[in-house]
Amino acid sequence: MNAPGSQPPVVPDDRPELGETGNDPLVLLELIQRLKVRDVMTPDLVTLPRAASMQQAQELMRQKKISGVPVEENGRFFGLVSIDDIIRALVAGTIHESCGRHMTTKLVVLEDDMPLSFALRYFDRYHYGRFPVLNRDRRLVGIICQRDINRALLVELTRELQRLESASVQRGGEGAAGSLYLLREFPICKYDFENAGKAANQIKQVLQEKQFASKVIRRIAVAAYELEINLCVHSDGGVLSWQVSSGRAEVIARDAGPGIEDVEWACRDGTSTANEWIRSLGFGAGMGLVNVRRVSDEFEIASKKGSGTTVKAVIYIEGGAA
């Protein structure tokens, strides 16, 4: 734990693992990775200065029907007055004394650009009812409670449902790839080897269910798998998306960094920046992009050092090299 306004917030080094919630719907997992704390928190705060009395805090909590009041001055966050603090002040007879003296200062805080998955982990780990949210300048910008998360997820799930309903699925005949439209996105986390490959495995299973030709399935699956492993090994995390329509399958890997300095070099046989640990897992031989290009009918890569990389592999479903 750390005092607000002094040190950075506690950040668990074990990121939320998809495997821990492996039975949850993927859409929900995507949402909690994609949404940031700032998207979910309550930004309009009721606050008090340090000089306000605990009784003022009690009255404010009663009026606003809230269970905690942040104490801040000019954006600087000092602490939080909770119901527990009020009870203690009542028992000790210090209800007329200042909030600055009796507020809770040993707090765990969240940063506004953290993924929602971090916030969920915090609620699970610390069992607090709410967390203050600070921005990068250590200014108090909001507060987040479980109710905020439930509300945001409901809104986003409804949007996602509407998007899915409008975007997919126009089925043609059985295995009639030319008229089939499938679209899916998977968030991929850096070094998440517990889950790396799951997206490609699912893509292959869907294609098998749709009864595509086995050689086409294999090429799409290999491209997806190599790109997924690349995202896991080399990027800071990204999104693997795939779609099948109009006689072609597209697999696209997008990440936001760190970018490739020399794309030509990265696409050569046997060139890799992978470390020994990754090699010990059976990857990092420098064949990934080479193999993606090998199985693709069209291959594009765009990257810039310091920004992101996008790799697109297209496999023709009818009349292609399959």
Added chain:
Amino acid sequence: MTMSEVAEVLQAEVLVKGDGLLRRVGHVMASDLMSDVLLVDEEDMLLLTSLASDQVLRTAQIVGAVGVVVVNGKPLPSSMVNVANDLHMTLATSRLSKYDACVAVHAARHPL
């Protein structure tokens, strides 16, 4: 030879029967480098490896392998059995070394 027969030749313990036990094994690939496995285009392939990780099974599923035999008697993490079950992938473990396993399969297919 079927995967079941190969398992017998390798004195392997089958941990997950999966969908491959009765499939024909046409090719055997022995490798610990999954990048190399992904370069192989044979669909009726058995993967022999001393790498005991979930990624071995995911890679095997991608290339449509008949099954996976982990050699050298390596203890397998329990997650491997779960992943093999999820993917319907035949998973076995053998005490033979990778080299001896290759020799044993070859000898069984091409008896002197």
